[in-house]
Amino acid sequence: MWYKLGTTARHLTQNRTLGPANMDVQDTVMKPSDPLSANVDETPRPLPRISVMDYEAFTNRHLADLGQEEEDFQVCHWPIESWHSLDKRITGPEFECGGHRWRILLFPFGNSNGQPYDMVSVYLDYADNEDTPPGWHACAQFALVISNPNDPTLFSSSQAHHRFTAEEMDWGFTRFNEFRKLTTAVEPNTRPIIEDDKAVVSAYVRVLKDPTGVLWHNFINYDSKKETGYVGIKNQGATCYMNSLLQSLYFTNYFRRAVYQIPTEQDVPTESVAYALQRAFYLLQTSNQSVGTTELTKSFGWKSFDTFLQHDVQEFNRVLQEKLEEKMKGTAADGAISRLFVGKMKSFLRCVNVDYESSRAEDFYDIQLNVKGMANLEDSFANYIQTEMLEGDNKYHAEGYGLQDAEKGVIFEHFPPVLHLQLKRFEYDMMRDTMVKINDRHEFPLSIDLAPYVIDEKKGEPWVYRLHGVLVHSGDLHGGHYFALIKPEANSGWFRFDDDRVTRATLKEVLEDNFGGEVLPPLHMNKNQLSNTAPVRAMKRFTNAYMLVYIRESKIDEILRPITIEEIPAYVRERLEDERLQLEARRREREEQHLYLTVKIVTEEIFQRHQGFDIATLDDRSLRPTDVPTFRVMKNEPAISFKARLAQHFNLPPHLVRLWVLVNRQNKTIRPDAVMPENDPALTLDVVRERMASRQHDLRLFMELIHPTSLAMRHYDPDTPGNAIMVFLKYFDTSRQSLLGVSRMYVQRQMKVGDLVPTINELMRWPPSTHVKLYEEIKPGMIEVLKMKSTFQQSEIQDGDIICFQIELSEKDAADYEVQQLCSNPVQFYDMLQNQVHVLLKPRQPSETCSQEFEMTLNRKMTYDMLATKVGERLQHDPLKLRFTAANGPNGTPKTIFRRSANQTVSEIIHSSYLQGHASLLYYEFLDISIVELESKRSLRVFWMGAFNREEIQPHLFLMPKASYVHDLVEQLTQLVPMRPTGTQKMRIFETTAMGKQQRELSMHECINNLPDGMELFAEEIWPEELNLSEDEKVVQVCHFTKDVTRIHSVPFRFVIKRAERFADTKRRLQARLDIPDREFEKIRFALIQVTQYKLPTYLEDDDVIFDHKFSPDDVLGMDHIDKTGKYHRYTPNGVQDRGIRIRS
Secondary structure: OOOOOOOOHHHHHHHOOOEEEOOOOOOOOOOOOOHHHOOOOOOOOOOOOOOOOHHHHHHHHHOOOOOEEEEEEEEEEEEEEOHOOOHHHHHHOOEEEEEEEEEEEOOOOOOOOOOOEEEEEEEEEOOOOOOOOOOEEEEEEEEEEEEOOOOOOOOOEEEEEEEEEOOOEEEEEEEEEHHHHHHOOOOOOOOOEEEEEEEEEEEEEEEEEEEEEEEHHHHOOOHHHHHHHOOOOOOOOOOHEEEEEEEHHHHHHHHHHHHHOOOOOOOOOOOOOHHHHHHHHHHHOOOOOOOOOHHHHHHOOOOHHHHHHHHOOOHHHHHHHHHHHHHHOOOOOOHHHHHOEEEEEEEEEEOOOOOEEEEEEEEEEEEEEOOOOEEEEEHHHHHHOOEEEOOHOOEEEOOOEEEEEEEEEEEEEEEOEEEEEEOOOEEEEEEOOEEEEOOOOOEEEEEOOOOEEEOOHOOOOEEEEEEEEEEEEEEEEEEEEEEEEOOOOOOOOEEEOOEEEEEEEEHHOOOHHHOOOOOOOOOOHHHHHHHHHHOOOOOOOOEEEEEEEEEEHHHHHHHOOOOOOOOOOHHHHHHHHHHHHHHHHHHHHHHHHHHEEEEOOOOOHHHOOOOOOOOOOOOOOOOOOOOOOOEEEOOEHHHHHHHHHHHHOOOHHHHHHHEEEEEOOOOOOOOEEEOOOOOOOOEEHHHHHHHHHHOOOOEEEEEOOOOOOHHOOOOOOOOOHHHHHEEEEEEEEOOOOEEEEEEEEEEOOEEEEEHHHHHHHHHHHHOOOOEEEEEEEEEEOOEEEOOOOEEEOOOOOOOEEEEEEEEEOOOHHHHHHHOOOOOOOHHHHHHHOOOOOEEEEEEEOOOOOOOOOOEEEEEEEHHHHHHHHHHHHHHHOHHEEEEEEEEEOOOEEEEEOOOOOOOOHHHOOOOOOOHHHHOOOEEEEEOOHHHHHOOOOOOEEEEEEEEEEEEEEOOOEEEEEEEEEEEHHHHHHOOOOOOOOOOOOOOEEEEEEEHEEEEEEEOOOOOHHHHOOEEEEOOOOOOHHHHOOOOEEEEEEEEEOOOOOEEEEEEEEEEEOOOOOOHHHHHHHHHHHHHHOHHHHOOOOEEOOOOOOOOOOOEEEOOOOOOHHHOOOOOOOOOEOOOOOOOOOOOOOOHHHHHHHHHHO
16 A cells, blocks of 8 residues: 655645646656755654544644644545546535635646656635736645545645745646556555546645744745835844834834934935035825835934944944934933933942942943743843852951952842843854854733832832833844834734835734744654654744833833824925926836837047047046937838927027938947938838947937039049948048047048049148148057059948048158157057056045146056156156055055156056046155155155054154164154153053054164055054053053954053052053043943953943952953944954854844
8 A cells, every 4th residue: 555645835836846737847767855854864654544534533643733824625536437537637626714715726637747647736726707806816735635535544635835826826746657657556556546546636725824924934025114104224234123114213203203303404315424424314204115224324424234243133222312412412412312211220339338439420322131041021121130249258348347248239220111121042162162143932912010120219110111022033042033023002903024124013023033943843843753754843932122212101102102293304305306306207217218219429529639540439437438419209100200309409490400320340449330311201210220320328429511613523423323422531630639520521432532632732722833642540559551553442432431631741751750750640649549548647645735636637658757747747746756656446446556667658557447437547656755765765654643642644654764673753743742851751652462462562772664565553642650660560561342252353452550559549540641531521431341351341430440460461351332433344354343243144
């Protein structure tokens, strides 16, 4: 007896072609594989035989629990009495399930391109009828079965699930099973499934509820605004977590209202965070499409998207709030952020046996809670305020009481109305010496009472908070995705904001799906089923919450009060409405682009002003294009009508205008080819382009103005127009070194080339005896002398060809021109044109004396010295005191400094780039000394830190002899930087080591030439206490970091610590040493960093005495605060700091 066990939809797509009935199928052979079962015992286990008629048993085995709530379940059996007499395509009886009509769609002999009787194809088909509402969908899980009518335990089945819509009304299996296997008994079975040409085709259908409306949705043409009333935010690639945080802040209406109250009327969105945020919020409130945040990211001043990867959501939020708080000062919104997000906690040390307590209150904007080892949010809060006992060797020194047993901890004085909780999903693993993601299960409630965690005096107040937002990270340490689940209104449902897509969400999606931990099997499944047939194995969830937003219940109405359009500043609305109208106009123009054609007109005047190849520059990207009249016309406009409009535009009689179609010849030149027909009134411009210039996207025309009595028409015979050739004449003026168009000219095919000379002399008003030499401009690099005695036909001259002429020079005159490096004939001049390059020169470091930006036309064969001379003449500067730097192609930033070389040419210096436009970019700079002398010296960059560890924006640049020493550098720097009159007047030169954690001071006698190229140097004023150390003092290194020791920033400095000094006093001296205001200094946390022992930073309390710590050479004191320098890549070898998490957006 043969039967096939049920498989999951995942496996069935590997051995059976799953899809709609009209899917184009190719026969393939694929080996089923299940990597999740690699370690499972594959020994077949005897399973009890089940019957297709035993609905419960069949469903438990073959329809896996997908975790969705069932709406209805029905089974349909369709007996087949004579299989071979069936049509190629038939449908079974209709049945109802979940309010929808269904039927089985059967192809008895296959629905593929294979041979007849090769396969059987079976599908579940939605039976559409007139009552089906528009926009309907049904989510169904189903199994399709063919069984023996006499023995229902003999069957073949396949299972799937699908979202049925008007576009996809059937779904099933094109390769359900081979026909021969169904009609023959397969060992150990003694009977076939299709027996005596009879069988039963069954459908098990489970219609599932779709509370969000997007179950198994493909999101093609999905409209977030229409479906949910909200819009998303576009993913810009590296903005990561920003979109989810912005949605959370946007739906905090009190915050949004405060942002709108900031006066920004004169601001520029890319430079003002407040104005950019106002614009983004307004668009989120009014737009029907997803909103971009390019202006907002630029307004932060973070130059690249990599910069966003250097921060996490907490830092980004703090930087955003600080910028807004600064802008809110003195306005109606002043203090709004503090009132909304700032709470207060108290750190304390309390003696157990004596009445002594030391405490300090501090503000907080968010709370970081442990996840590891914590079952839920209540456990995390309890852990946060859990006290630590200081006893034994770790007793606390209480002033006036000596060493005492004490408890150390924190307690909350009050929580803010909007509470941001950071769940510590990413932690440093000391064993593995790396950051890891914590995917442990951690539950959080819809409502939480925080009264147990506040001081006793405040416990009587209502501290109930309701969940407002869940920010989620899906993925592992090295990549993933961020999205937000938000409840926009107090009584609304939940929504998922996933970049530009917004969908409804269930409570399960908000809570259970984001707790983390293991994915558990359905309750009814036992262990044997899990290892053999279940589609889901027990594994860690990589999607879990990392930030929670709670709102105080007593304040929720005030915080979420709706915002009306009238509360938005009028100028924001007006500007964005104007921009919307402009975008709409451009959109319509793009949509209608296929109806229009661009027509470019080259006139005789344009040809006469043109100096270069062809009759105008139209396609050469390396040259500036010729400015020609351009018209946007309807493709179906008649050619005759356009000619009339063109004549009217140029104020010309229409009968004197003739239009020639310009074409791209195979030799890459652009020439007139034929006259545009005028005898067909129905001929349209698009047809003209397709028939006469099909290789071009636009239509280019030369407009000829016909004067029968002009010299151009002298050789034109109206009786034999087919024998005439229209050519263009250019004159090479040796004295002016110019090559300009003169006129078009008609010649006869049988005319000799020399017969054109008298006409040229008359045209140029030269004496008739003037000797003229003629050349043909065939293409760049091919300029040939024409033979005077040959006919134009023999010379292969055709319509649109260009003939260049010059007054013939004697050998002596030609030699004189060439001695002066001038061109003596058109061949040389064309060669010069071909080697021309347009260069845009910019100052590398603009200043008052070096600010000129200009374009020059150079020759690629010029040497370095010729280039310097040419630029020096333009700038009126000594060419030997100029230095040039190449530009990086993609972004145009300075790249490589060129060394002066006798053999180097402009062709080797200039690298044309399509991204830089028609002109190649080259940077120049003025030197104080000759470039010859420069090569014998070393260039140094030194950043001055002063006495207060504040880095100047621009470094000091020095050009030192290679044989000089560090003390020579100090002498020069002393003349440039301010030193404190009351200070030591001594200076230290140092580099940073240990990835920015320490200084290495350079010896005053160290040779400059021994310093590595590109070495970044720093200088600081030495403090007096460093020079007069006592036995009770020692110097330690101090570094700056953010949260973990892998994220070092700013520049380290040295500091003197004292024996028996409480850290509270040490901090006061540190504040004076750094000259930091109180408000900013309060945000800094201090920690002891022991790098070699791979320990986490040990955060210090006011009563700690760090002098007692035995400092190893690598131990440093760390200052934990947000990086505001903007120099995020300073301590990373590849320019991007390893933050652990990389977001593939």
